[in-house]
Amino acid sequence: MVNQEFGSILTILSGLSFLVTCMILPLVGKAGAKVYHYPKNYTAFLVAVLVTIGLSGMATKLKLERSRLDGSPRPKFSMAILGVSLALLLALLTGLLKI
16 A cells, blocks of 8 residues: 555545635635525535545555655645644634634
8 A cells, every 4th residue: 555656646636625625615614604504514514624634644644654664755745734624624613614
């Protein structure tokens, strides 16, 4: 599983997933919280964030393993996406995105 191409593909997919997550962020923002279908918006955003966390977590794990084996650079981009996605999840679960 420690394959350069597979880790890069996961990183690209996590970046695209993060882009989609950012695009649907207004669904759970201040204006989106006032609509009657807010629970569906919340669920859709939660799924998008969890998919992004899963993809970036797997990419980070694979690239860290590869870094230990051959001394390649650490996965800064994947770790950044993972960190921001975790922060978004925390903000969503605590209700900070509705403010």
